[in-house]
Amino acid sequence: MNASIPLAAWLESGAQGRSIGRVSLVGAGPGDPDLLTVKALRRLQQADVVVYDNLVGDGILDLIPPHVERIYVGKEASNHSVPQDEISLLVIAKAQAGLQVVRLKGGDPFVFGRGGEELSTITAAGVPVEVVPGITAALGACAQTGIPLTHRDHSQSAIFVTGHRKDGSYALDWPMLARPFQTVVIYMGVGALAGIVEQLVAHGLVPSTPVALVRNATRSDQQTVVGTLETIADVAARNRVQAPALIIVGDVVSLYDEHQAECLRKVAAS
Numbered sequence: 431m432n433a434s435i436p437l438a439a440w441l442e443s444g445a446q447g448r449s450i451g452r453v454s455l456v457g458a459g460p461g462d463p464d465l466l467t468v469k470a471l472r473r474l475q476q477a478d479v480v481v482y483d484n485l486v487g488d489g490i491l492d493l494i495p496p497h498v499e500r501i502y503v504g505k506e507a508s509n510h511s512v513p514q515d516e517i518s519l520l521v522i523a524k525a526q527a528g529l530q531v532v533r534l535k536g537g538d539p540f541v542f543g544r545g546g547e548e549l550s551t552i553t554a555a556g557v558p559v560e561v562v563p564g565i566t567a568a569l570g571a572c573a574q575t576g577i578p579l580t581h582r583d584h585s586q587s588a589i590f591v592t593g594h595r596k597d598g599s600y601a602l603d604w605p606m607l608a609r610p611f612q613t614v615v616i617y618m619g620v621g622a623l624a625g626i627v628e629q630l631v632a633h634g635l636v637p638s639t640p641v642a643l644v645r646n647a648t649r650s651d652q653q654t655v656v657g658t659l660e661t662i663a664d665v666a667a668r669n670r671v672q673a674p675a676l677i678i679v680g681d682v683v684s685l686y687d688e689h690q691a692e693c694l695r696k697v698a699a700s
């Protein structure tokens with residue numbers, strides 16, 4: 431692949447006549463290898479090459495057979511180590527060379543994972559592609575902390591939002607997010623935590639609304655801290671909570687119990 435050729439031209443010049451492989455956009459889940467789906471594991475075992483991101487845990491990479499080529503294309507917030515176009519070109523090139531390609535992403539490919547963009551590009555190139563869903567971070571974090579996303583006494587709906595936009599800007603529908611009796615899970619928002627809690631209070635949530643931060647959910651180094659809209663920025667600073675973490679806002683967080691969460695973690699790890 432020549433990364434200097436524009437995407438459309440490169441796709442047009444595509445590898446006609448060669449037997450074509452397949453791309454599987456696979457969700458790796460939040461980190462615990464036991465949370466991979468059976469289909470995801472099967473695809474890893476069948477792969478010729480695995481192209482993976484930084485949120486894919488070591489335990490999952492250990493499940494890739496040793497002969498399989500691994501290519502790291504990880505990105506961190508505002509540090510895109512491999513541009514999106516180049517990642518798509520890479521997986522298309524590998525599939526056009528006849529290989530079974532697994533594009534492995536943290537969580538679920540279609541939840542803040544750019545899976546939609548990659549799917550469009552791969553489809554446009556005429557390469558067979560499938561999507562294998564994964565457990566998104568919010569589900570992993572809630573399962574391991576004992577915080578239910580919905581609960582008949584506390585929350586009627588759950589909303590997943592991202593603190594980051596494609597252009598790097600930060601704008602959310604605050605009146606919608608600040609409604610009571612719902613759970614809001616914010617991905618990629620920890621760096622903007624102070625601004626987020628300020629906006630939620632300014633738009634009507636009471637300052638005593640419970641908030642949890644869960645970092646590295648389902649991994650051995652999972653970190654959970656809880657507070658309220660009023661206190662959580664200080665709690666986060668004191669405990670040095672950093673990405674990758676989720677912000678969970680809503681009355682369901684009042685159900686968090688440290689002892690119960692520890693029991694959940696121990697059983698899940700056994």
Ligand SMILES: C[S@@+](CC[C@H](N)C(=O)[O-])C[C@H]1O[C@@H](n2cnc3c(N)ncnc32)[C@H](O)[C@@H]1O
Pocket residue numbers: 460461485535536537538539540541542543565566567568571616617618619644645646647648649673674675676
């Ligand atoms: C680019 S998004 C990818 C989300 C992913 N596709 C998913 O479905 O979970 C990255 C953000 O997801 C969240 N995240 C991913 N894995 C996480 C984990 N194990 N624990 C807590 N947050 C996580 C963090 O907010 C992180 O900044």
